[in-house]
Amino acid sequence: MKLNVNGRDHDIEVEPEMPLLWVLRDKLSILGPKFGCGIAQCGACTVFLDGEPVRSCSVTVGEVSGAVTTIEGLMPDGRMHPVQQAWIDEQVAQCGYCQAGQIMTAVALLEAIPNPSDEEIDNAMSGNLCRCGTYPRIRAAIKRAASANAGA
Amino acid sequence: MGTLGKIARRTFLIGTGLVAGGLAVGYYYYRRPYPNPLEGELTDGEVTFNPYVKIAPDNSITLVAPRAEMGQGVSTTLAALVAEELDVRLDQVTVEHGPAGHAYANTTMLEEGVPFPHFDESTIAELMRSGMAVAGKFLGLQGTGGSTSIVDGYYRMRQAGAAAREVLKLAAAKRLGVEPGTLWTSDGVITDPASGKILTYGEVAAEAAALAPPSEIRLRDKADWKILGKPQKRIDMRAKVTGAPIFGIDVRLPEMLFATLRMNPYRGGPIVGLDAGAAEKMRGVVKVIRLETGIANGFAVIADNTWRAFQAADAVQAEWGKGAYPPDDAGIFDAFDQALRSGDASYGRDDGNVETAFADAPRERIVEAEYRVPYLAHATMEPMNATAQLKDGRLDIWAPNQMPTLIRQLAAKAVGIETENCFVHTTYLGGGFGRRSDVDYAIYAALVAKETEGRPVQVTWTREEDTQQDMYRPAAVGRFRARLGEDGLPVAIDMRIAAPSIIASILPRYFPSLSPIGPDKSITDGSANQPYTIANYRVGGVKAPVAIPVGFWRSVGNSFNGFFHEGFLDEIAVAGKLDPLDMRRKLMAAYPTAINVVDKVAAMSRWGETLPAGKAKGFAFTLSFGTWVAQVVQVADVGGRIRIEKVWCAADPGQVMDPAIFEAQMMSGIVYGLSSAIGEEITFADGAAQQSNFHDYGPMRMFQCPQIEVGLLETAHRMGGAGEPGTPPAIAALANAVHALTGKRIRSMPLSKEVEFV
Numbered sequence: 038m039k040l041n042v043n044g045r046d047h048d049i050e051v052e053p054e055m056p057l058l059w060v061l062r063d064k065l066s067i068l069g070p071k072f073g074c075g076i077a078q079c080g081a082c083t084v085f086l087d088g089e090p091v092r093s094c095s096v097t098v099g100e101v102s103g104a105v106t107t108i109e110g111l112m113p114d115g116r117m118h119p120v121q122q123a124w125i126d127e128q129v130a131q132c133g134y135c136q137a138g139q140i141m142t143a144v145a146l147l148e149a150i151p152n153p154s155d156e157e158i159d160n161a162m163s164g165n166l167c168r169c170g171t172y173p174r175i176r177a178a179i180k181r182a183a184s185a186n187a188g189a
Numbered sequence: 190m191g192t193l194g195k196i197a198r199r200t201f202l203i204g205t206g207l208v209a210g211g212l213a214v215g216y217y218y219y220r221r222p223y224p225n226p227l228e229g230e231l232t233d234g235e236v237t238f239n240p241y242v243k244i245a246p247d248n249s250i251t252l253v254a255p256r257a258e259m260g261q262g263v264s265t266t267l268a269a270l271v272a273e274e275l276d277v278r279l280d281q282v283t284v285e286h287g288p289a290g291h292a293y294a295n296t297t298m299l300e301e302g303v304p305f306p307h308f309d310e311s312t313i314a315e316l317m318r319s320g321m322a323v324a325g326k327f328l329g330l331q332g333t334g335g336s337t338s339i340v341d342g343y344y345r346m347r348q349a350g351a352a353a354r355e356v357l358k359l360a361a362a363k364r365l366g367v368e369p370g371t372l373w374t375s376d377g378v379i380t381d382p383a384s385g386k387i388l389t390y391g392e393v394a395a396e397a398a399a400l401a402p403p404s405e406i407r408l409r410d411k412a413d414w415k416i417l418g419k420p421q422k423r424i425d426m427r428a429k430v431t432g433a434p435i436f437g438i439d440v441r442l443p444e445m446l447f448a449t450l451r452m453n454p455y456r457g458g459p460i461v462g463l464d465a466g467a468a469e470k471m472r473g474v475v476k477v478i479r480l481e482t483g484i485a486n487g488f489a490v491i492a493d494n495t496w497r498a499f500q501a502a503d504a505v506q507a508e509w510g511k512g513a514y515p516p517d518d519a520g521i522f523d524a525f526d527q528a529l530r531s532g533d534a535s536y537g538r539d540d541g542n543v544e545t546a547f548a549d550a551p552r553e554r555i556v557e558a559e560y561r562v563p564y565l566a567h568a569t570m571e572p573m574n575a576t577a578q579l580k581d582g583r584l585d586i587w588a589p590n591q592m593p594t595l596i597r598q599l600a601a602k603a604v605g606i607e608t609e610n611c612f613v614h615t616t617y618l619g620g621g622f623g624r625r626s627d628v629d630y631a632i633y634a635a636l637v638a639k640e641t642e643g644r645p646v647q648v649t650w651t652r653e654e655d656t657q658q659d660m661y662r663p664a665a666v667g668r669f670r671a672r673l674g675e676d677g678l679p680v681a682i683d684m685r686i687a688a689p690s691i692i693a694s695i696l697p698r699y700f701p702s703l704s705p706i707g708p709d710k711s712i713t714d715g716s717a718n719q720p721y722t723i724a725n726y727r728v729g730g731v732k733a734p735v736a737i738p739v740g741f742w743r744s745v746g747n748s749f750n751g752f753f754h755e756g757f758l759d760e761i762a763v764a765g766k767l768d769p770l771d772m773r774r775k776l777m778a779a780y781p782t783a784i785n786v787v788d789k790v791a792a793m794s795r796w797g798e799t800l801p802a803g804k805a806k807g808f809a810f811t812l813s814f815g816t817w818v819a820q821v822v823q824v825a826d827v828g829g830r831i832r833i834e835k836v837w838c839a840a841d842p843g844q845v846m847d848p849a850i851f852e853a854q855m856m857s858g859i860v861y862g863l864s865s866a867i868g869e870e871i872t873f874a875d876g877a878a879q880q881s882n883f884h885d886y887g888p889m890r891m892f893q894c895p896q897i898e899v900g901l902l903e904t905a906h907r908m909g910g911a912g913e914p915g916t917p918p919a920i921a922a923l924a925n926a927v928h929a930l931t932g933k934r935i936r937s938m939p940l941s942k943e944v945e946f947v
């Protein structure tokens with residue numbers, strides 16, 4: 038089976054019903070996407086499939102036809118993505134375990150809606166749990182990244 | 190275990206001999222009670238000065254922050270303590286957790302375990318505190334918990350930095366032929382202002398490490414601090430926004446196998462039957478093994494990837510024996526109620542004479558209430574996991590954990606090797622909240638590693654297992670009464686609280702031969718030790734004998750006592766027709782620090798200003814872990830549902846080492862508390878927990894999260910913690926706000942059983 042992740046092709050031999058998350062983590066050692074629930078409830082495993090955010094724990098590898106992007110693919114030239122930079126500027130992360138998923142969802146939100154309202158932020162981000170309660174700083178970081186967008 | 194058992198038994202009695210013994214705490218450099226664990230870990234040319242500092246010839250500087258980084262920013266702040274005195278910038282050092290070592294014992298954590306309120310500094314309380322600290326050192330317990338890390342590190346980390354700086358200066362002075370006092374240090378460089386000559390720390394490190402530090406080292410005055418007291422960029426932020434593989438679950442080793450486990454959902458029950466025939470034939474499955482421990486019984490599936498292990502675990506047929514507790518909530522809470530009615534209470538507080546005060550109280554002057562809270566899960570975002578390798582008599586364990594020395598000892602014992610042949614590597618923690626001060630996951634991983642012929646194996650729990658095999662926050666019930674005076678203020682308060690003892694649950698899990706004795710102060714923590722003056726004031730705790738495993742959950746006993754005490758005070762204020770915040774101020778008059786935070790939060794939240802219809806505020810105060818916290822929560826009615834709009838929090842921990850990190854911790858604690866109040870609950874039916882994953886154990890999501898404003902004060906004269914004190918008052922302030930909004934007094938958690946939240 039072929040799988041394209043972050044612009045690289047991989048040949049893998051697994052059951053087609055294996056969730057994409059576990060192929061990434063245990064077969065390819067791409068460890069940015071995290072395991073939190075396994076049932077599309079927490080968002081820790083969020084990756085892009087052809088640019089759309091999906092919960093990789095709940096997509097089987099057999100269903101994947103397009104390109105997969107994980108957080109490792111956000112900075113192809115090694116430079117921080119503006120959303121990651123906003124996360125640093127607002128000092129968002131605490132334990133950090135949810136943050137790869139939060140950032141992936143936020144990147145997708147800002148691509149769809151460059152200047153989201155509070156409600157649009159809440160709607161887009163509510164599938165991503167954070168047990169450390171970083172929500173207020175995530176909101177601030179998304180706004181910061183949005184205004185950087187507007188400035189650019 | 191023999192000697193340790195004896196020592197531990199003595200120390201849990203708070204051994205009188207040890208109190209007098211006087212092992213100096215915090216003066217590692219002069220007395221060296223333990224070997225420096227970094228000696229064995231040096232790379233080429235690197236030298237170490239003490240357990241916290243390593244320097245290489247190329248001037249790369251490594252600081253050790255020996256506490257678990259679970260989000261609370263402790264690695265940054267502990268490194269800052271060393272860096273401040275060592276005269277290096279935080280962005281020029283590498284920070285490591287370091288190995289498990291007795292030199293890193295957390296003495297403050299045990300000090301705060303004594304049954305005295307934080308503000309009681311009488312001789313006996315101080316004596317008990319220092320006695321416990323000595324015991325902690327003696328036991329060499331390296332732990333992260335009780336919001337103690339910074340308090341514990343405040344002197345010794347700065348001393349570590351200063352001691353290293355002084356020998357570096359001595360070595361440089363020798364080389365340059367000048368007096369050490371004339372040299373300047375900054376940014377890892379020593380300058381001789383007379384000659385303009387410059388030496389890096391790395392250039393003189395090898396000579397310096399051989400020198401003894403001067404016997405007197407003066408720590409810098411607060412006024413001269415360059416790093417401490419100011420917000421720093423967290424040292425772990427870049428790794429955490431790039432998805433770096435820093436967590437336990439990200440450990441990858443050559444030849445590594447993957448496993449998962451399923452333990453009996455009837456907690457503590459035995460395995461009656463196990464049929465792994467079908468599972469063992471599944472693709473990628475290596476084997477299925479039984480895990481029978483004093484903690485829980487079940488099985489593990491070892492496979493070539495985690496998902497295959499999960500699948501095969503589903504295919505194992507297990508028959509489970511029942512646990513030794515009532516099978517459902519009705520029976521469980523009956524046992525609690527019985528304990529409340531007839532159990533022996535120990536009184537954390539007994540001022541005046543409560544019985545006399547109630548004997549002649551007129552009916553209309555009495556307020557009575559019963560409160561209740563459920564069991565709660567920790568639900569760390571990273572499910573429990575650990576990776577272990579047992580090869581040639583050496584056991585390595587990689588685990589996100591809060592108790593490395595305990596793991597070292599117990600995992601070694603589980604596989605039958607000596608403690609010194611066990612090596613614990615503490616990764617970053619994807620959340621701890623107290624769950625990872627239990628060490629079950631690490632012991633299980635060690636046992637699984639026994640079966641893999643020297644190959645490393647990562648044992649990952651499913652979320653379901655994480656939820657069902659948690660060591661829960663204890664459920665608790667309380668019965669309270671108050672007598673009001675003519676002015677509406679309480680002249681008598683009598684509280685009786687029943688909850689399982691946490692220490693009585695934990696000790697037998699890990700030290701079956703030890704029996705905890707005496708009262709468990711965590712049952713009344715947050716009710717018995719609050720800074721109020723009431724003429725007749727009694728708070729009693731009763732141990733509820735329910736054998737469901739319980740553990741430390743962010744803020745421990747305060748997590749329910751904050752609600753009990755402050756919810757009941759709110760009821761008293763309503764009954765006495767007093768403003769609840771005003772009433773607190775009157776009762777707290779003897780404690781200026783308490784008044785300071787109450788006044789601060791009143792100003793921040795514009796308490797007392799009239800709100801538009803459909804909005805209301807609630808207030809609560811809790812002193813816990815040495816930090817004084819007052820909060821106001823504002824709620825709004827949106828079409829019959831309640832939205833939590835805003836939280837104002839004023840906190841006084843005495844001294845703040847990093848205001849940005851401290852504020853983040855308060856925020857985090859508030860969200861954690863509110864989250865429990867609006868919808869978290871573990872219930873039991875047919876002997877097992879009914880919740881299993883985030884669909885039925887639902888933490889707060891972003892759309893439910895209020896705005897949070899934190900104000901800090903530094904007036905308390907002892908230093909308090911950051912990680913936990915934000916949680917207790919948030920729960921009570923929300924319940925009180927809901928009452929103010931709806932007129933409904935909800936006395937049991939979660940509030941969502943009686944009102945609907947957005």
Ligand code: FES
Binds near residue numbers: 071072073080081
């Ligand atoms: S692990 Fe995929 S949504 Fe939780």
Ligand code: FES
Binds near residue numbers: 131170260570619620
């Ligand atoms: S930062 Fe810990 S779960 Fe979000």
